[in-house]
Amino acid sequence: MSVLATPDIREDEDLRQTVDPDRPWQTVVWNDPVNLMSYVVRVLRTYFGYSREKATRLMLAVHNEGHAVVAEGPHEQMELHAQAMHDYGLWATIRKAGL
Template sequence: MAETVVEEETKTSSAVDVPWNVVVHNDPVNLTAYVTRVFQKVFGYSKTRAEKHMLEVHNLGRSIVWTGARERAEAYVEQLHGYLLLSTLEKSV
């Protein structure tokens, strides 16, 4: 009779497991009202929250507008590029 061997599965951390940030960067082209509307449309943010992020972009040069799974973050970056907003993806620290 064969002996059953049970192996423990160990979870290794990978780039997929790490939360990812969607970062929007300041640009000299888009108007602040437009950026606010895009944040409302793409992320479903209230006007107040969208304005907060828009002001961070305008005053600080960038804002982390969303954090989560890489696949979703990549989709958000692609959407923002469709609205001509300069955005990138970075690992959350």
């Protein structure tokens, strides 16, 4: 007689939470001691096409809070955005949204 193992529902729920393909990724720009605030605004306006108001709001978050989420979407696109920020001389990383 064989005993059938029943799946642990909690393990399945934990797996779904850690591997959630629907959860987007974020590009995060970090504060640094090098770049002027006006330069960060210019980069955000130039690269992302943000309005002066939105770029300024994001720059102030970077300055005052140490970082800001500047974009959200698929992993590959966020990697491209982070690389672009590096090319402009800004510090940037990517992370899963909601973390």
